[in-house]
Amino acid sequence: SQTIHQWPATLVQPVGSPLSLECTVEGTSNPNLYWYRQAAGRGLQLLFYSVGIGQISSEVPQNLSASRPQDRQFILSSKKLLLSDSGFYLCAWTPGTGWYEQYFGPGTRLTVT
Amino acid sequence: SQQGEEDPQALSIQEGENATMNCSYKTSINNLQWYRQNSGRGLVHLILIRSNEREKHSGRLRVTLDTSKKSSSLLITASRAADTASYFCATDANSKLTFGKGITLSVRP
Numbered sequence: 001s002q003t004i005h006q007w008p009a010t011l012v013q014p015v016g017s018p019l020s021l022e023c024t025v026e027g028t029s030n031p032n033l034y035w036y037r038q039a040a041g042r043g044l045q046l047l048f049y050s051v052g053i054g055q056i057s058s059e060v061p062q063n064l065s066a067s068r069p070q071d072r073q074f075i076l077s078s079k080k081l082l083l084s085d086s087g088f089y090l091c092a093w094t095p096g097t098g099w100y101e102q103y104f105g106p107g108t109r110l111t112v113t
Numbered sequence: 114s115q116q117g118e119e120d121p122q123a124l125s126i127q128e129g130e131n132a133t134m135n136c137s138y139k140t141s142i143n144n145l146q147w148y149r150q151n152s153g154r155g156l157v158h159l160i161l162i163r164s165n166e167r168e169k170h171s172g173r174l175r176v177t178l179d180t181s182k183k184s185s186s187l188l189i190t191a192s193r194a195a196d197t198a199s200y201f202c203a204t205d206a207n208s209k210l211t212f213g214k215g216i217t218l219s220v221r222p
Contacts (some may be wrong), residue, residue: 059209101158102156109153
């Protein structure tokens with residue numbers, strides 16, 4: 001069976017510090033991968049998605065970046081965090097193009113102080 | 114921008130009652146999905162309805178879709194305290210989902 005992991009679960013970082021959030025999927029190959037951010041009281045905002053290694057599409061201009069160094073690994077990064085980067089970050093996957101339901105990880109709660 | 118907009122924003126009902134949640138959207142879609150999120154957790158997919166379908170059932174869930182009105186509803190019958198969660202509709206166009214802000218459902222035991 002397939003599982004998706006995210007770490008860390010919670011993170012408190014000062015403004016201006018770097019960020020690295022990791023997402024890995026087990027039990028499947030060549031998944032589509034997604035990073036979302038959920039601000040308090042709001043829906044999910046798609047940040048990045050990837051259909052393959054090294055292929056990243058950005059949905060929202062910001063100081064965040066994403067990378068996919070391995071087939072089932074998706075990393076969200078920032079060189080310098082802003083207060084507005086606080087939120088709940090969710091990674092999701094689908095088996096591939098044409099599969100519509102998305103499967104979400106447990107999320108990372110990021111607080112920038 | 115938000116494609117799906119749910120209403121009401123919050124709903125409180127007694128256990129055993131039915132809960133109806135609505136979603137409206139603006140542009141053409143391939144399908145519409147409903148997800149559930151327990152507090153502080155990831156989202157869980159509940160049900161998908163394709164643009165050429167009008168109604169779909171899954172257990173205690175019933176989803177309807179009216180593409181002429183660009184709206185959908187999610188009905189949870191015989192609610193339980195464990196149904197307490199946030200519910201999101203998501204519209205799918207070009208294999209990317211756009212989520213609404215969600216509805217907070219509280220089921221009182």
